[in-house]
Amino acid sequence: MIEKNFITNIVEEWLKGKDYFLVDVGIDPGNKVTIEIDHAEGVWIEDCVDLSRFIESKLDRDKEDFELEVGSAGIGQPFKVTQQYYIHIGNEVETMTNQGEKLTGVLKDADEARFTITVKKKIRPEGSKRPKIVDEDITLNYQDVKYTKYLINFK
Numbered sequence: 193m194i195e196k197n198f199i200t201n202i203v204e205e206w207l208k209g210k211d212y213f214l215v216d217v218g219i220d221p222g223n224k225v226t227i228e229i230d231h232a233e234g235v236w237i238e239d240c241v242d243l244s245r246f247i248e249s250k251l252d253r254d255k256e257d258f259e260l261e262v263g264s265a266g267i268g269q270p271f272k273v274t275q276q277y278y279i280h281i282g283n284e285v286e287t288m289t290n291q292g293e294k295l296t297g298v299l300k301d302a303d304e305a306r307f308t309i310t311v312k313k314k315i316r317p318e319g320s321k322r323p324k325i326v327d328e329d330i331t332l333n334y335q336d337v338k339y340t341k342y343l344i345n346f347k
Contacts, residue, residue: 194223194258199247203227206246212239213275215265223258228265228272232279235264270339277302280342285309288338295330296343306333307340 200217207214212235215228229235229243244262251258271277280299287295287309297311308331316323
C-alpha cells in the first residue's frame with residue numbers, strides 16, 4: 193500500500209514556491225489516492241493536472257498500481273486546515289459548536305489556536321419597545337467546534 197507520508201512529501205515538494213496549500217491526502221485500501229489543495233483565489237484545473245503528473249512521475253505503477261485524483265477542497269465543505277480559515281476572513285461562514293449550537297456570521301479573524309466570527313444578535317435595549325440587531329464577536333477554539341464551512345450566498 194502507498195504510504196500517506198510519501199504522497200504528502202511529494203505534494204509538499206510540488207507546493208514549494210506556490211501560493212497553493214495542502215488540505216488533505218487520503219489513501220484507501222485499494223490505493224485510491226485523493227489529494228485536495230486550495231488557494232486564496234481558487235484552484236485552477238491546469239494546476240491540478242500539473243500536480244497529478246508530478247505525483248505520477250514519482251510513483252512506479254509496475255511496483256504498485258494506484259488511482260489518483262487531484263482536486264480542490266470542496267466549496268461548502270467543512271474546513272480541514274487553518275489556512276482555509278485565513279483565506280476566508282471577511283466571508284460568511286457557518287460554524288457548529290460541539291454543544292450543537294449553529295452560528296452564522298462573518299469570519300473576522302483567525303490564528304493558530306482560535307477564530308472569531310461576527311454574528312447578528314437581536315437584543316432589546318433597556319427602555320426600548322423594539323428589539324435591535326447588533327453585531328457580536330464570538331471567539332472559538334478549533335477544538336470546540338464540529339465544523340466551520342464557507343457559506344455560498346446567492347443574494
